[in-house]
Amino acid sequence: MNHATPTKRIYEKLLSARRPLLVSHRKPDGDTLGGMMAVYAWLRDQGREAYAFCVDAPSSAYAYFPRIRELQTNPETFHDEAIDMICVFDAGDLQYAGIDALVAAMPKRPFIANFDHHVTNTSFGDANLVVTDASSTAEVVHAFFTANGVEITQAMATCLMTGLLTDTSNFSNPATTVKSLEIASELLLKGVSMRDITRRLMRNKPVAALKLWGLALERLRWDEGRKTATTALFRKDLEEHPVDDEHLEGLSNFLNHILKADVVLVLKETKDGKVKGSYRSAADVDVAELAKAHGGGGHKKAAGFTVAGTIGEHADGWKVVT
Ligand SMILES: [Mn+2]
CATH class of the missing domain: 3.10.310.30 (Diaminopimelate Epimerase; Chain A, domain 1)
Incomplete structure (x- = not known):
């Protein structure tokens, strides 16, 4: 029996994992990518090995994400035997993430961490950080960083702001709460330009x-x-x-x-x-x-x-x- 909170367990696992594989759900949106790429930027900036993965390539609208060119879409990524942890972002189950068969085919099932905010989440992880009243998975990841004393860089803040903007429809839908606006202002203080991000996300139609x-x-x-x-x-x-x-x-x-x-x-x-x-x-x-x-x-x-x-x-x- 492990009594540590999911937040602590996932943090400790991430620090001790050899090569964590971070996963966005199929047809990725700004929230699943934002949560994943924030964690990826944090790990890589420390010189740690990790993969960012999605079965579908992200839209070119997200080209401004830091390190997005490092994102893998080749399922053979799962063949790397050094993968000892998988973190899934913004997906209610492994099927929605698009990786159920890929995980099942691994010789040894790695430790799975689940970051999400959907009420339909099946708690499929070995540690589940599922906060159903959070506006977005970006908000869940923000809380994860804060609880573990991780400093949020401008690059990480750009990812998280994208997730917030995506899931609140630019702070206009019912997911827009005092909390989500507080996080947004904190991210603005990190030097994020909300105007640039909304322009990238909205003004991109031919x-x-x-x-x-x-x-x-x-x-x-x-x-x-x-x-x-x-x-x-x-x-x-x-x-x-x-x-x-x-x-x-x-x-x-x-x-x-x-x-x-x-x-x-x-x-x-x-x-x-x-x-x-x-x-x-x-x-x-x-x-x-x-x-x-x-x-x-x-x-x-x-x-x-x-x-x-x-x-x-x-x-x-x-x-x-x-
Ligand atoms: Mn979401």
């Missing part, structure tokens, strides 16, 4: 992407009965305006922020004959349940699915035709 957004706005349809707004992007649209997927990812969030609707659904046809659906809700609707009906899933307020089919019309909007 014209082709906004033309697609324009098509999506033009096609918005309103279902009064369901208080649902739907829109559609067809395969030919994406062929005419080829852009990286990442530039379309903000569309459903954007609509959810400004539309007076209970539910927003963005449908998009893919090259391989499928339809991707992205649900958002700012009201008391569990969109994870709606996504499940199409074989998908996610969070109560943000969920998605991918099904074989095309997009068709019904009286009050757009739908998947299988």
